[in-house]
Amino acid sequence: MGMPISHIMTSGMSGIRAAGDLVARMQLSKNMRIADAKDYVAKKLGVSTPDLSDEYVMRELREELGIGVITSVAGAPKGIAAKMNIEKLLDIKINCCEKFRDQVE
Amino acid sequence: MTTEYALRMGDGKRVFLTKEQIMADLEEGSADAADLGGIPALSGDEIDKLAEILMTPSRMVGVEPGKEVPVTHDIGTIRIDGDQGNSGVGIPSSRLIGSMMHERAFGADTMELGHIDYSFKPVKPVIAQEMQTMEVCQQNMIVPLLYGAMPNMGLYYTPDGPFENPGDLMKAFKIKEAQESMEHAADHLTRDTVWIMQRLMASGADGVNFDTIGAAGDGDMFASLHAIEALRKQFPDIYIEAGMAGELLLGLHGEMEYDGTVLAGLWPHQQAPLAAKAGANVFGPVVNTNTSKTSPWNLGRAVTFVKAAVKDSPIPCHVNMGMGVGGIPMFETPTIDAVSRASKAMVEIAGVDGI
């Protein structure tokens, strides 16, 4: 476990502690290189690109947007609910959300 | 007295080197990559920057604020529940717990689900379990969650699979028969991988991570590229990561082509465009660590290869930086000082899009 944690501490974007998952989604869904992915997400969130790795900025913003936080408050979206909000925010489709919609429609 | 810096050998052992020795090893490692790959060696400024990272007088280093990159994960949750030589720390836990620990406790930017054997072929008999676990994980998690496994084409050869072992055929000078055996195995590997991912996509997977493509040579990559192509056609929005097994794609068949390019003998900067052409979203270059060389030599070499791949790749590059690759020592518990330095070097000098 020491190795992945060392990478995350040295170079990572901290996942849902900040906005790492969102940047990764733009790389994986639209083949965006790192600078483009960060620009895209930063514009959608209305923050600067360095803010995307800033837990202080992202903690409150993620809660406001309902896109999932660590140490969440009662009733805050998690799992597929949070991902459905991410879909809208980033203007992308997420497979499990599509499957969920298929099941409830 | 000349100052010596405490660094590592490729097997993780402590070694003390002067600045001159560090610079010499960095240059030699970079020159080796440049010579093999026909790519540019690192510039003097880049070598200086690498040396500076290696000589930083602190246990850990970190990238400059604003330069962070997504860190993705392979081997699923084996690193948590695996033990007794299985690359993990032996904490009994479900894969849902392991995946959520990565997301919520460690700050992982993406995660993957994998099974304990971690090759595609053995997923077939346990596909229902994999589908169920993927569905439950997707219901609970937020970060992208891929399904990960190794193509591992060796499992299709006798005595593990239906096709005659090409290694034995080659040693008996039956070259044509060996090549035919690889072609049959590749067709089956492609078919199995697509079949498995069709089911996991039906269970809500975000996509697939091909881990260690090319471990069984050029046929292994041939099969993987065709699987990627078929999956992209069937699932236009699937996330696909194509991670390699080594810097040189070994030519065991020697004549297999993809998109008019002979696969055998390709280096990372030549592999990346093919992965993109097949339909991958992210390419994972790999450079193996030489355990008999120092960390400056290995890092100079790895950064040189990866920098060229990042430059020539049309898609994001997430460099593989696990045990024994990417300038990281070949040791089960790689030292934090070495991991941290290699990580920073790949981001700030090779310019990777992720790790």
Added chain:
Amino acid sequence: MNEVGILFERGKLFLPHVMMAAGAMEAGVALLEADLPKDAASKKLGVIVNGTVEGDVHDIGKSIVSTMLQSSGFEVHDIGRDVPLQDFIDKIKETNANMVGMSALMTTTLPGQKEVIEMLKEQGMRDGIKVMVGGAPATQAWAEKIGADCYAENASEAVSKAKELLL
């Protein structure tokens, strides 16, 4: 064949080419045999038993090493993968081998290399044979720890180290 080995390591030639070159060399030597001193042409550089230790099904890397050793002039007995440890001892006796090569690709199976060395000692065979170890988790430090004669990083290094130890 030395040049072929180097070109294989550099990704310029591939396994079928190595085998074709080895075949051509054998045919060439056969043609010249009549003009060479007796036994010189067919004399092998050494006899090597090579295999992947018990519990480990990895075959490809070990097979490449066997092929490269064979094409460099060694008599190679590749005993396969997942080989019971006693089989290494038996094959060494049967072939009167000068060297044994043991591959392991997993940390779980690596101790098998050490056990074979212990078995060689127990049977009084250790002094008469060189031991080479390899595989992803093996290192020079591991080779030294278990008392192997050498560690090889890759196939071409296996050939050069075998030559160093046996010639």
